[in-house]
Amino acid sequence: MLIPFLRPSKEKTRDKLSEFLKSAICQIRIANPIAQEAAEKLAHLFLELMDASEIDVERIEMVLKMLVDEDLEVKGLSIMD
Numbered sequence: 001m002l003i004p005f006l007r008p009s010k011e012k013t014r015d016k017l018s019e020f021l022k023s024a025i026c027q028i029r030i031a032n033p034i035a036q037e038a039a040e041k042l043a044h045l046f047l048e049l050m051d052a053s054e055i056d057v058e059r060i061e062m063v064l065k066m067l068v069d070e071d072l073e074v075k076g077l078s079i080m081d
Helices: 010-031 033-051 057-075
Strands: none
Touching: 010 033, 033 057
16 A cells, blocks of 8 residues: 655645744854844745745845845945955
8 A cells, every 4th residue: 555645734844944944043143143134034035935826036036136235245345356
């Protein structure tokens, strides 16, 4: 008899991901407080991806580019260096 592969419900998976991201943000805050805001934005993006019925790749690229640009501004760097 074959037992079908049971996937956890989306809600349970989202809850696990949310808890993991909260823990990761705490670790990031300890290691590098400056990166906390970017980590929180990424966590929010991951949770939005989990809930999405469609994925806007251009929007994700824009958010990631903004995070990189903000990080480089904080460090006083430029992508063109």
